[in-house]
Amino acid sequence: MALSHLASSSPSRSANLLKPLSSVISLRRPISTDTTPITVETSVPFTAHQCEAPSRTVQTNAKELATFFRDMVVMRRMEIAADSLYKAKLIRGFCHLYDGQEAVAVGMEAALTKKDCIITSYRDHCTFVARGGTLLEVFAELMGRQAGCSKGKGGSMHFYKKDSNFYGGHGIVGAQVPLGCGLAFAQKYCKDEAVTFALYGDGAANQGQLFEALNISALWDLPAILVCENNHYGMGTAEWRAAKSPAYYKRGDYAPGLKVDGMDALAVKQACAFAKEHALKNGPIILEMDTYRYHGHSMSDPGSTYRTRDEITGVRQERDPIERIRKLILSHDLSTDKELKDIEKEVRKEVDDAIAQAKENPVPEPSELFSDVYAKGLGVESFGADRKEKNSHGRHLDNTRDDPSGEVIIGLCFHNPLPA
Amino acid sequence: MAAIFQGVGAAATLSSSPSNSFVPKKFLTSPRRSFCVPSSVVVRSDGSVNFDLNSKSRRAQQLVANATKADSSAASSSSNPGHELLLFEALREGLEEEMERDPCVCVMGEDVGHYGGSYKVTKDLAKKFGDLRVLDTPIAENSFTGMGIGAAMTGLRPVVEGMNMGFLLLAFNQISNNCGMLHYTSGGQFTIPIVIRGPGGVGRQLGAEHSQRLESYFQSIPGIQMVACSTPYNAKGLMKAAIRSENPVILFEHVLLYNLKERIPDEDYICNLEEAEMVRPGEHVTILTYSRMRYHVMQAAKTLVNKGYDPEVIDIRSLKPFDLYTIGNSVKKTHRVLIVEECMRTGGIGASLTAAITENFNDYLDAPIMCLSSQDVPTPYAGTLEEWTVVQPAQIVTAVEQLCQ
Numbered sequence: 001m002a003l004s005h006l007a008s009s010s011p012s013r014s015a016n017l018l019k020p021l022s023s024v025i026s027l028r029r030p031i032s033t034d035t036t037p038i039t040v041e042t043s044v045p046f047t048a049h050q051c052e053a054p055s056r057t058v059q060t061n062a063k064e065l066a067t068f069f070r071d072m073v074v075m076r077r078m079e080i081a082a083d084s085l086y087k088a089k090l091i092r093g094f095c096h097l098y099d100g101q102e103a104v105a106v107g108m109e110a111a112l113t114k115k116d117c118i119i120t121s122y123r124d125h126c127t128f129v130a131r132g133g134t135l136l137e138v139f140a141e142l143m144g145r146q147a148g149c150s151k152g153k154g155g156s157m158h159f160y161k162k163d164s165n166f167y168g169g170h171g172i173v174g175a176q177v178p179l180g181c182g183l184a185f186a187q188k189y190c191k192d193e194a195v196t197f198a199l200y201g202d203g204a205a206n207q208g209q210l211f212e213a214l215n216i217s218a219l220w221d222l223p224a225i226l227v228c229e230n231n232h233y234g235m236g237t238a239e240w241r242a243a244k245s246p247a248y249y250k251r252g253d254y255a256p257g258l259k260v261d262g263m264d265a266l267a268v269k270q271a272c273a274f275a276k277e278h279a280l281k282n283g284p285i286i287l288e289m290d291t292y293r294y295h296g297h298s299m300s301d302p303g304s305t306y307r308t309r310d311e312i313t314g315v316r317q318e319r320d321p322i323e324r325i326r327k328l329i330l331s332h333d334l335s336t337d338k339e340l341k342d343i344e345k346e347v348r349k350e351v352d353d354a355i356a357q358a359k360e361n362p363v364p365e366p367s368e369l370f371s372d373v374y375a376k377g378l379g380v381e382s383f384g385a386d387r388k389e390k391n392s393h394g395r396h397l398d399n400t401r402d403d404p405s406g407e408v409i410i411g412l413c414f415h416n417p418l419p420a
Numbered sequence: 421m422a423a424i425f426q427g428v429g430a431a432a433t434l435s436s437s438p439s440n441s442f443v444p445k446k447f448l449t450s451p452r453r454s455f456c457v458p459s460s461v462v463v464r465s466d467g468s469v470n471f472d473l474n475s476k477s478r479r480a481q482q483l484v485a486n487a488t489k490a491d492s493s494a495a496s497s498s499s500n501p502g503h504e505l506l507l508f509e510a511l512r513e514g515l516e517e518e519m520e521r522d523p524c525v526c527v528m529g530e531d532v533g534h535y536g537g538s539y540k541v542t543k544d545l546a547k548k549f550g551d552l553r554v555l556d557t558p559i560a561e562n563s564f565t566g567m568g569i570g571a572a573m574t575g576l577r578p579v580v581e582g583m584n585m586g587f588l589l590l591a592f593n594q595i596s597n598n599c600g601m602l603h604y605t606s607g608g609q610f611t612i613p614i615v616i617r618g619p620g621g622v623g624r625q626l627g628a629e630h631s632q633r634l635e636s637y638f639q640s641i642p643g644i645q646m647v648a649c650s651t652p653y654n655a656k657g658l659m660k661a662a663i664r665s666e667n668p669v670i671l672f673e674h675v676l677l678y679n680l681k682e683r684i685p686d687e688d689y690i691c692n693l694e695e696a697e698m699v700r701p702g703e704h705v706t707i708l709t710y711s712r713m714r715y716h717v718m719q720a721a722k723t724l725v726n727k728g729y730d731p732e733v734i735d736i737r738s739l740k741p742f743d744l745y746t747i748g749n750s751v752k753k754t755h756r757v758l759i760v761e762e763c764m765r766t767g768g769i770g771a772s773l774t775a776a777i778t779e780n781f782n783d784y785l786d787a788p789i790m791c792l793s794s795q796d797v798p799t800p801y802a803g804t805l806e807e808w809t810v811v812q813p814a815q816i817v818t819a820v821e822q823l824c825q
Contacts, residue, residue, distance in 0.1 A: 117574075119570075148607070149607065150605055150606050150607035150609070151607035151608070152607075153604060153605060153607055154605040154606060154607060155605075158605040158606065160605075160606040160607075160609050160610065161609075162606070162609040162610060167570070167573060167610075168602075168605075168606065169605075169606075170597075170598070171597070172593055172597055175566060175593055175594060175597065175598060177563075177566075178562065178563040178564070178565070178566025178567050178569075178570065178594065179566050179567070179569055179570035179573070179594075179598060180570060181563070181566075181567050181570065182566060182567035182568060182569060182570020182571040182572075182573070183570045183571065183573065183574060185567055185570070185571050185576075186570070186571040186573075186574040186575070186576045187574075188552075189526065189552060189571070189576060190574075190576075208562070209560075209562045209563045209566065212558070212560035212562060212563035212564075213560075213563040213566065213567065215558060215560065215563075216557060216558060216560065216563060216564060216567065219558070220555070371608070372603055372604045372607065372608040373603070373604055373642055373643050374603070374643065374645070374667045375603055375608075375611040375613075375666035375667050376666065
């Protein structure tokens with residue numbers, strides 16, 4: 001990390017002699033390892049429903065703030081790069097960008113372990129990265145290449161990372177919430193002592209299956225946390241036009257809820273830690289993250305027909321999550337403006353490198369069309385479900401079989417040769 | 421008749437722990453597979469026998485060529501005489517054995533727990549395995565099917581019951597997009613070893629909404645397998661195979677078949693999910709059918725035999741994918757095909773099967789394929805009208821006569 005070069009990277013040593021002592025770089029501990037506790041107050045207090053709100057005072061340290069900053073810069077840069085790639089037609093189909101909402105992903109990750117599960121909707125690039133996904137996996141998947149996290153077969157809306165318990169990545173609005181409650185059920189069944197965060201948007205908050213799943217979760221006491229990432233617009237419809245009651249944290253009724261400033265990573269972290277503790281003891285809880293997306297709903301939405309540009313720039317000036325952390329770092333004298341800018345440059349290069357690598361990556365092989373449709377199980381199949389792969393006895397299923405008459409059995413529905 | 425028997429080897433290790441106090445850990449993935457080491461014996465329809473050479477089990481295999489037919493007394497071999505039970509009991513037995521064998525198997529559905537299941541398939545299972553393994557859900561198919569799928573993503577093996585198959589239309593999105601497609605869209609990261617089962621089909625004057633045949637709606641979903649049981653023997657075998665399969669399986673039962681009685685083997689067995697069942701070998705015509713229509717066909721077969729015909733009756737059992745090997749061999753032998761199904765004419769299993777056979781075996785056909793299906797109408801309540809909606813044995817006889825002219 002660039003910040004670790006603090007002691008030696010100072011360009012003009014002689015000039016330092018003229019600066020106040022506190023700004024001489026070599027006297028400050030490297031921010032990347034400094035874990036001295038720092039106490040910060042969240043921007044706004046939490047609003048609670050049916051529970052007691054956690055305190056506004058958050059414990060953090062320089063290392064954590066540096067991580068927040070860097071991770072959010074990576075995410076921001078990644079999303080903007082994806083925007084350019086989409087316009088260059090390297091990314092096709094749907095592309096839903098998360099810039100502006102980074103604090104939710106980063107703050108949540110800080111409060112959880114990899115044993116906890118996260119499941120979200122189609123606006124999943126940054127959550128995937130927060131869970132440990134690499135930039136190459138992101139860009140390769142967006143461009144439909146082999147190195148993508150889903151081997152290029154999922155696309156923007158289907159990022160998954162099983163080994164860090166990130167369950168995607170779902171295209172149908174709201175469908176991930178019952179899945180998330182199922183994950184929580186499995187955690188309870190296996191006595192994992194972990195929780196599931198099921199994320200959805202203000203648009204999805206009006207889906208019936210959400211209330212169904214919440215009901216079942218509350219009945220069965222599941223460690224499920226439903227997180228509404230309220231960016232105030234469900235596609236092109238403002239929340240007040242879609243929801244009779246836009247107080248999403250209250251709509252759980254019997255389930256407690258908390259409203260959080262989603263642009264403040266520390267507030268998000270505090271709320272998620274609180275929710276995790278609550279859910280493990282008392283069952284489901286709803287978190288409403290008050291956040292904002294700078295881009296439109298997707299790349300095909302300019303994002304300015306249903307809201308004013310002034311609103312967007314206003315939020316960017318006053319509530320931008322990266323700027324907030326930057327101000328925090330600078331005001332606590334944990335780093336200098338130049339260092340932070342260096343990080344941004346470094347991140348930009350990292351992102352560009354990943355894109356270049358992803359562009360070189362090959363597209364999936366034609367045989368990948370048929371792989372992973374069915375999993376092989378039991379070991380006793382005669383021909384296998386999809387007949388495009390070898391069965392457990394090593395015979396090809398698509399056109400030959402040990403047949404006493406020696407004739408060839410053609411597969412189920414493919415007569416055209418595979419695309420060359 | 422092809423049956424597959426699997427060694428019961430390591431299953432004993434799991435059943436030793438008391439079921440109610442079981443604490444399943446996150447061993448859900450690979451260690452579980454080592455229990456179920458395939459020491460499989462495949463008995464084919466032509467009577468030949470193959471041993472799986474990868475078998476690691478040292479136990480001697482009980483090889484029983486069991487030509488079980490539901491409408492005649494089982495021609496059991498010299499070993500176990502077996503035990504007699506009804507189809508719903510066979511389903512329950514299969515489910516119970518799998519729940520004992522694997523702690524990750526759980527059941528979710530409406531009234532499956534304390535009530536014992538509306539068709540008694542899960543009777544007493546809640547008492548035996550506890551409320552966390554046999555779960556009563558509220559009436560919320562979309563979400564509890566979704567929850568089952570989410571749980572399956574982590575490695576649990578839920579068996580989701582739709583009280584009537586028709587209710588699963590409410591969960592169509594979950595079944596199609598999440599259940600069927602997640603294995604593919606995640607690049608193989610997640611398997612969804614879920615079983616979705618329930619009774620469907622036309623019953624006795626249950627009304628239009630409770631007489632649906634969902635196999636025609638689900639058949640296009642990539643990534644799922646569909647099987648239809650028709651006898652206690654294959655009901656138990658398919659239930660067990662479906663639970664053990666790593667793929668999502670939809671098991672179609674029929675409301676009118678739950679009280680069929682048959683003698684089934686005592687030993688552990690499963691039925692291959694992708695294989696069709698030869699019910700009656702013959703020479704003149706291939707009749708393909710499944711589920712309840714099998715019995716109408718067999719009834720018609722009696723009449724046909726008296727009239728001098730020799731129909732070959734195959735219960736296709738596997739609705740997705742079709743067992744084109746068995747079907748193809750039959751077509752090559754008889755050169756005439758009649759499909760008898762309970763789906764509606766438009767877009768049903770019969771329609772797909774007709775297309776598949778025509779594409780693959782057109783040269784072997786001496787006559788166009790005939791397909792008898794239910795009428796394209798909502799199933800009426802009035803008894804006489806309902807009777808005319810589905811295919812009756814007399815129509816089957818007429819069709820065969822026409823086909824064999």
